[in-house]
């Protein structure tokens with residue numbers, strides 16, 4: 079599997095080249111176009127309960143789509159739903175990434191995806207909920223963000239604070255705690271707003287330059303309410 | 306240069322932030338580390354300080370001072386970690402052994418909780434699969450009232466999208482007054498009932514979970530008195546108070562809804578209601594639920610000091626005439642028995658002088 083970002087910036091796409099028989103997992107609905115040699119299967123990753131838990135516990139993604147080059151080599155074009163950057167990472171079997179539920183766009187078949195429960199205190203306070211996706215294994219992993227994607231590299235024991243809703247992904251070697259950004263526990267408990275993650279290196283944290291929830295609130299004021 | 310696959314990540318001064326994949330091996334003297342440079346180096350056990358780390362605290366973290374600066378190595382491979390723990394002097398690993406034990410204990414506890422939760426979930430699903438009403442009610446009783454609002458709201462806005470809403474006027478004021486009288490009289494009512502009047506010849510009304518009431522102008526035209534409207538609303542309000550709509554959702558969506566409720570994910574439940582929205586509106590409740598809503602509705606009228614004759618009269622008119630083609634019959638099949646049961650029930654209620662409404666019904670109807 080070879081992948082390449084087309085039109086980097088706000089409205090990118092990913093072209094994935096598949097050899098005969100190769101497959102790529104993608105967020106359901108991410109496929110834009112593909113060669114006639116490619117078949118689309120909706121596969122439930124990790125069995126029925128696995129898919130159920132992802133659908134119910136980690137947002138909208140009931141299935142991952144599996145795109146298989148059944149009848150010979152071909153290419154697939156994939157795009158995320160929201161405008162924003164795409165980043166391609168290579169998993170080498172040692173590094174692992176924790177990805178916020180909307181950050182996953184596509185991955186090689188050899189990339190293992192698990193939904194992972196955050197510890198109770200983190201999950202309770204985090205706007206992203208209890209479940210995040212843990213990516214391990216080997217091969218290409220494609221993530222997408224809302225807005226531009228910014229990479230922060232942390233040295234061992236170096237700390238960095240990121241607003242909860244701007245998180246895309248981070249490495250498993252990076253430890254973190256969720257903290258409130260300011261006074262006012264009530265607001266934090268009910269909305270998850272005003273929470274920040276204190277990361278501690280070593281590792282890498284990917285953050286997005288826009289906050290999907292904040293953007294949603296901003297745009298809502300222009301939508302006439304149909305009574 | 307060995308071509309061994311990487312099994313560790315090395316961080317430190319001058320190394321990339323994401324870490325360098327490298328290969329580590331344990332030998333009696335220490336750890337042999339191959340960073341892909343000229344030659345592998347052996348780091349003696351004595352130079353390490355060690356700890357547990359990583360997302361699940363299942364990485365072994367080794368720190369030491371190299372000539373080129375401080376180094377941090379993350380080991381993940383369980384075989385490698387075991388080999389290290391066996392070969393390293395006990396004073397070095399004692400602290401980690403303690404941490405590992407804590408992690409193991411925590412993980413064991415978590416697994417037990419998970420197994421118990423999974424077991425009860427599977428049990429619940431199986432029983433629901435067999436269609437036990439008690440379990441449906443149990444699941445429904447776990448839904449907090451605040452959750453009902455977004456569910457009903459989603460269904461209402463979906464329904465209203467294609468409708469003409471009557472925003473103000475005597476009809477709206479009248480329906481609001483009737484609803485308020487009833488809502489205030491309902492004991493321990495947690496809902497803030499919100500009424501929408503829709504311009505349509507449909508003779509019907511319905512109430513959605515969370516207390517969203519929709520009344521069609523057709524019903525107001527057909528009703529001979531406000532007490533008749535109050536009778537229909539008293540019935541509908543009780544579908545909400547008795548949470549019949551939620552029961553319906555849980556029965557329809559079964560497994561998924563129960564999982565959602567048990568796990569406590571409101572987002573999922575709202576999404577579910579959105580998908581079921583149309584069905585939610587056209588639902589026919591079971592006969593038992595209808596009888597319950599009738600009888601409780603009658604009680605509610607009595608509590609609100611509204612004459613129950615209106616309700617009974619309206620139901621009688623509906624059951625008498627098949628020619629009266631009204632939509633309320635499609636969701637509420639009327640029978641003479643139903644009106645008779647209400648009559649018998651009404652006779653058992655204590656006598657009281659009904660309090661009139663503040664509006665003139667003829668004026669309300671004239672404004673339609």
Ligand SMILES: [Zn+2]
Nearest residue numbers: 590595598637
């Ligand atoms: Zn009814």
